[in-house]
Amino acid sequence: MGSTTRFQSPRLIVVVLPSRRRLLHPLRFPPPPPPAKPHRRTFHFTPTLCFSQPQTQTQTPTQPPHSQILSIRRSLLSRSVTALDLAESHLARLNLAEPRLRSFLHVSDSVLREAREIDEKIHRNEETGLLAGVLVGVKDNICAINMPATAGSKLLQGYFPPFDATAVKKVKQSGGIVVGKTNMDEFGMGSTTERSSYQVTANPWDTSRVPGGSSGGSAAAVSAGQCVVSLGSDTGGSVRQPASFCGVVGLKPTYGRVSRYGLMAYASSLDVIGCFGTSVADAAILLHAISGHDKLDATCSKLDVPDFTAQFMSASLLDSQPLKGLKIGLIRETVNDGVDTGVISSIQGAALHMEALGCTVTEVSLPSFSLGLPAYYILASSESSSNLSRYDGVRYGNRAAAEELSNLYGDSRAQGFGPEVKMRIMMGTYALSAGYYDAYYKRAQQVRTLVQKSFKSALAENDILISPAAPSAAYKIGEKKNDPLAMYAGDIMTVNVNLAGLPALVVPCGFVNQGKTRLPVGVQMIGAAFDEDKLLRIGHIFEQTLQCSNFAPPLADSISS
Amino acid sequence: MNNLLIPSSTALRVGTRALLRLSSTSAANSNRIWIGRSAFRTQSPARIRKLTRDFCSRSVPDVRRLAETARITLTPEEIEEVGPKIQQVLDWFGQLQAVDLENVEPAIRADTEGDNLRDDVPEVFENREAIIAAIPSYEEPYIKVPKVLNKE
Numbered sequence: 001m002g003s004t005t006r007f008q009s010p011r012l013i014v015v016v017l018p019s020r021r022r023l024l025h026p027l028r029f030p031p032p033p034p035p036a037k038p039h040r041r042t043f044h045f046t047p048t049l050c051f052s053q054p055q056t057q058t059q060t061p062t063q064p065p066h067s068q069i070l071s072i073r074r075s076l077l078s079r080s081v082t083a084l085d086l087a088e089s090h091l092a093r094l095n096l097a098e099p100r101l102r103s104f105l106h107v108s109d110s111v112l113r114e115a116r117e118i119d120e121k122i123h124r125n126e127e128t129g130l131l132a133g134v135l136v137g138v139k140d141n142i143c144a145i146n147m148p149a150t151a152g153s154k155l156l157q158g159y160f161p162p163f164d165a166t167a168v169k170k171v172k173q174s175g176g177i178v179v180g181k182t183n184m185d186e187f188g189m190g191s192t193t194e195r196s197s198y199q200v201t202a203n204p205w206d207t208s209r210v211p212g213g214s215s216g217g218s219a220a221a222v223s224a225g226q227c228v229v230s231l232g233s234d235t236g237g238s239v240r241q242p243a244s245f246c247g248v249v250g251l252k253p254t255y256g257r258v259s260r261y262g263l264m265a266y267a268s269s270l271d272v273i274g275c276f277g278t279s280v281a282d283a284a285i286l287l288h289a290i291s292g293h294d295k296l297d298a299t300c301s302k303l304d305v306p307d308f309t310a311q312f313m314s315a316s317l318l319d320s321q322p323l324k325g326l327k328i329g330l331i332r333e334t335v336n337d338g339v340d341t342g343v344i345s346s347i348q349g350a351a352l353h354m355e356a357l358g359c360t361v362t363e364v365s366l367p368s369f370s371l372g373l374p375a376y377y378i379l380a381s382s383e384s385s386s387n388l389s390r391y392d393g394v395r396y397g398n399r400a401a402a403e404e405l406s407n408l409y410g411d412s413r414a415q416g417f418g419p420e421v422k423m424r425i426m427m428g429t430y431a432l433s434a435g436y437y438d439a440y441y442k443r444a445q446q447v448r449t450l451v452q453k454s455f456k457s458a459l460a461e462n463d464i465l466i467s468p469a470a471p472s473a474a475y476k477i478g479e480k481k482n483d484p485l486a487m488y489a490g491d492i493m494t495v496n497v498n499l500a501g502l503p504a505l506v507v508p509c510g511f512v513n514q515g516k517t518r519l520p521v522g523v524q525m526i527g528a529a530f531d532e533d534k535l536l537r538i539g540h541i542f543e544q545t546l547q548c549s550n551f552a553p554p555l556a557d558s559i560s561s
Numbered sequence: 562m563n564n565l566l567i568p569s570s571t572a573l574r575v576g577t578r579a580l581l582r583l584s585s586t587s588a589a590n591s592n593r594i595w596i597g598r599s600a601f602r603t604q605s606p607a608r609i610r611k612l613t614r615d616f617c618s619r620s621v622p623d624v625r626r627l628a629e630t631a632r633i634t635l636t637p638e639e640i641e642e643v644g645p646k647i648q649q650v651l652d653w654f655g656q657l658q659a660v661d662l663e664n665v666e667p668a669i670r671a672d673t674e675g676d677n678l679r680d681d682v683p684e685v686f687e688n689r690e691a692i693i694a695a696i697p698s699y700e701e702p703y704i705k706v707p708k709v710l711n712k713e
Contacts, residue, residue: 145688145691159695160691160694160695161691161695162686162688162689162690162691162692162694162695163686163688163691254671255670255671256671268670269669269670269671270670270671293677295677295679296679298677298678298679299670299677300677301677302677371656371657371660374653374654374656374657375657377650377654378654378657385631389632392632393697394696394697394704394706395695395696395704396695396696396697397695397697398697399697399698402707403707403708404707404708404709404710405706405707405708405709405710406632406709406710407634407707408706408707409632410629410632410633410634411634413631413632413633413634414633414634414635417633419643422628422631422633422635422643423643423646423647423650425631425633426622426624426627426628426631426633426643426647427647427650427651427654429627429630429631430622430627430647430651431654439657439658440654440657442667443657443658443660443662444657445667445668445669446662446665446666446667446668447657447660447662448667448668449665449666449667449668450662450665452668452671484646484649484650485649485650485653488650498671499671500671501670501671502671529671
């Protein structure tokens with residue numbers, strides 16, 4: 001481990017050390033079979049690493065994250081563990097953490113049955129998919145059959161969609177088990193998960209803080225080990241910002257890479273389905289499983305989907321400068337005033353790490369960057385005012401009692417939607433009004449052109465661009481709840497990527513200290529359209545060579561306190 | 562100037578159709594559709610600039626009217642409460658008025674790939690019962706709603 005590739009800024013090395021003790025789990029899990037290989041956070045195989053060896057406080061770097069999906073596959077196929085064991089222990093952990101985290105709006109009652117079916121298949125030596133036995137959390141705005149789908153809204157309370165979203169169908173076809181539906185800001189409109197109509201999800205690193213949003217439930221669930229990987233959706237950063245807040249890997253694919261059939265539309269020109277995992281490899285494997293053309297989504301690309309992990313190498317096989325020759329652009333506008341200094345130094349640490357891996361890192365300027373935020377909110381509100389018109393109480397969802405039809409619409413929507421959703425619909429209605437359309441919606445679309453062009457030229461000069469995923473680490477629950485502009489401002493790092501439709505990967509890269517609490521920070525890597533392959537390869541090497549790579553949250557503290 | 566783009570009696574339907582066009586027509590076409598609804602269409606470029614500059618300072622949204630157009634019943638207290646918040650965000654949106662966007666083509670979405678439209682052929686959805694089960698009030702073969710009265 002002493003190779004020169006393990007360059008690390010001193011700050012990052014220091015913060016690695018105290019983490020182990022906090023990971024001691026006060027509750028004993030049943031002793032698992034002896035692990036074949038140490039493995040981060042798959043406590044079923046190796047509770048030793050994460051939970052029961054506080055005494056091994058040494059100066060040695062923590063293990064780089066491994067693919068939980070591949071470990072599960074190896075263990076199942078070698079018959080060292082059954083899918084049922086895995087499912088049971090995950091469910092136990094889910095239930096243990098749930099009272100504190102509230103990540104799930106619904107937990108499937110067929111997980112164990114599905115696990116048994118996988119065991120039977122393996123027993124009969126039948127072919128199983130790459131996700132066989134993998135528990136997948138699904139954001140509640142993505143439809144899964146036989147499960148409710150509310151998108152965090154009272155309006156859809158009790159709604160059971162009659163079909164699987166294409167992404168969910170593909171997960172199931174690969175053998176994945178949908179463990180449940182994760183909490184979210186209502187219809188994706190929020191950055192904290194506080195705007196769910198049902199519950200507020202807590203951050204596993206500090207339960208007094210938000211997990212980010214809108215896919216906060218999916219991020220918190222993966223971070224806390226309530227499921228292995230999860231699906232989220234990203235309209236303006238809803239996968240990447242919670243990934244940063246919760247210390248997990250978050251992947252927003254290129255617009256058009258993944259079918260959106262069965263994703264409840266918020267802003268159709270921006271929405272994508274994305275992936276959460278505890279390693280880049282897991283996010284990549286999940287993306288591969290859900291990608292590809294779908295005739296049910298006209299915006300879904302016909303381009304081939306490469307095997308993203310085919311060229312992944314384990315850390316021990318990498319040479320000293322595995323990223324030699326690559327050009328990285330650090331977006332200047334994202335490390336300016338207004339960004340938390342701890343976040344900036346984490347990102348600078350990440351840039352130094354990339355330099356040590358052989359990259360050339362230069363600052364690039366995207367002059368239209370700050371315009372992206374108002375443009376994004378105009379486009380998203382406008383499109384949502386149209387998309388959410390379908391929730392009228394007629395064909396599904398809660399219907400208000402009314403004497404005439406227009407009151408039925410108005411009352412059903414008034415009772416069903418929360419305040420933020422109402423506000424965004426009305427802002428969008430305003431922005432699309434005659435006389436205001438050119439000044440708002442059209443101007444925002446013109447800004448989108450500028451943003452697309454500036455990314456294009458920056459990516460012509462660089463292999464990828466990097467920036468923080470959010471201007472701060474996770475903040476306190478309630479801190480920004482009543483100030484819409486303060487919350488919108490938190491999306492500055494991510495919305496431009498949606499305007500340009502580019503893929504972006506968030507990888508945990510460091511910590512900031514908030515008093516006694518250590519909170520994770522992620523670096524956002526942005527690639528060219530449909531170039532997830534390169535993005536994931538770089539992200540994988542970055543993650544495997546990062547020294548402070550233990551991003552398992554101190555959930556033990558919160559459960560015991 | 563204060564006419565709303567979407568006639569309130571057909572608000573829901575028109576909005577949805579307009580957005581469908583976003584994903585199913587070329588950029589040039591859908592722009593024409595939108596601009597066709599705009600009051601600015603017949604104005605000279607200089608006049609448009611003046612208008613966009615001017616209205617930001619003077620436009621205060623009529624929240625009651627907006628809520629009605631968006632089909633959301635609001636109490637007077639709610640209107641009172643949400644009005645300043647909407648105003649605050651709209652003022653913030655107004656910063657785009659200062660940006661020189663002359664000769665910049667609008668982009669309707671990510672510049673990634675063209676449309677992949679499927680053939681316009683009806684298909685049978687197998688799980689019809691589940692769709693019907695989700696309807697709040699259903700009487701074969703109709704969805705039941707209360708009487709339709711048009712206030713206009």
